[in-house]
Amino acid sequence: MTEKRTVLNPTAADIEKLEKDQMAAATKIKTIEPTKEIVDEKIVDIISHEFKDDDIFSPKKVTHKLVAGKHNYPELNFITSKGEISIRRMTATEEGYFYEALEKGLNMTLFFATINRMIDSCVRTNIDTYKLSLIEKTPLFLHILALTYDNKHTFTFKCDECESEYEIKLDLVKDFVSKIMPKSFKLPVKIPLKGYDFPLTLYLNYPLIQDEAIYLSTETNWLGKIRTIIEKIEGVLPDGTVVDESHYDSIINNLDKVDTKKVKDTLNDIVTNYGLNLSDITIKSMCKNKSCTLWNKDQVKALPLDEILLNVFTKDED
Numbered sequence: 001m002t003e004k005r006t007v008l009n010p011t012a013a014d015i016e017k018l019e020k021d022q023m024a025a026a027t028k029i030k031t032i033e034p035t036k037e038i039v040d041e042k043i044v045d046i047i048s049h050e051f052k053d054d055d056i057f058s059p060k061k062v063t064h065k066l067v068a069g070k071h072n073y074p075e076l077n078f079i080t081s082k083g084e085i086s087i088r089r090m091t092a093t094e095e096g097y098f099y100e101a102l103e104k105g106l107n108m109t110l111f112f113a114t115i116n117r118m119i120d121s122c123v124r125t126n127i128d129t130y131k132l133s134l135i136e137k138t139p140l141f142l143h144i145l146a147l148t149y150d151n152k153h154t155f156t157f158k159c160d161e162c163e164s165e166y167e168i169k170l171d172l173v174k175d176f177v178s179k180i181m182p183k184s185f186k187l188p189v190k191i192p193l194k195g196y197d198f199p200l201t202l203y204l205n206y207p208l209i210q211d212e213a214i215y216l217s218t219e220t221n222w223l224g225k226i227r228t229i230i231e232k233i234e235g236v237l238p239d240g241t242v243v244d245e246s247h248y249d250s251i252i253n254n255l256d257k258v259d260t261k262k263v264k265d266t267l268n269d270i271v272t273n274y275g276l277n278l279s280d281i282t283i284k285s286m287c288k289n290k291s292c293t294l295w296n297k298d299q300v301k302a303l304p305l306d307e308i309l310l311n312v313f314t315k316d317e318d
């Protein structure tokens, strides 16, 4: 524990900075997110080995079950038939990534990109981690945290009603169980568009980890976000022209309310039904104040990833 603490103990000023800085410096992320070209190079040199290179001193690999199964990653060869990959705990290398980010001035965008970098390093199956769905990120990272540090951590929650504060111990494995997609759930999701006088079908993906910066950035407009997650649009225009990529921007830009809602609902359904939703953590019989109307009742709380991470990293020894 002592060793971990010295490596990973941001100062109070660091934490305050992390909490205060918002998405403003979105451009910074470009310096550490891999470009498409790099991603492609990675694919080229990983075709023959099931695992990335490790030596005998490397931490033991353990199995991690992916949310989207194997069937949603036809290009990622080394995911097992059960939809599993191998991961390991963090080492000083990955902890160093976090420090590197702190030195640059950790804003939310950089924070999320740094987590992606840590995950990529801890995934030992020879896959391009950035090509995994963003829905995998939270379960993967919590699993890595649990392997690296203790499973159990104490978080502070306020009662919704009387605002009493409670220290609640949560288990990063047992209390955060992710929901796996059934084989019948295939990405991309097919959405027939009704707003046009001619038949168009939109195939919508969930964002990949590599799309995260664009997808979450406040500087990306609706068109930009949707554009990153469209697999394809099929259809034929009234003059017989087959729809191709040159039509996509106009089609997305002119979506009517009903079709727009369908796209948003599809994305929402995925977040709600699969993976781990950190805005939806149930705390059992939370409030112990007998005069409170929520006494002994379950309460649903949000526990953002940055809060979990800072809690784990700054944990006092006791």
Ligand SMILES: [Zn+2]
Residues within 6 Å of the ligand: 159, 160, 161, 162, 163, 164, 287, 288, 289, 292, 293, 294, 295
């Ligand atoms: Zn209460």
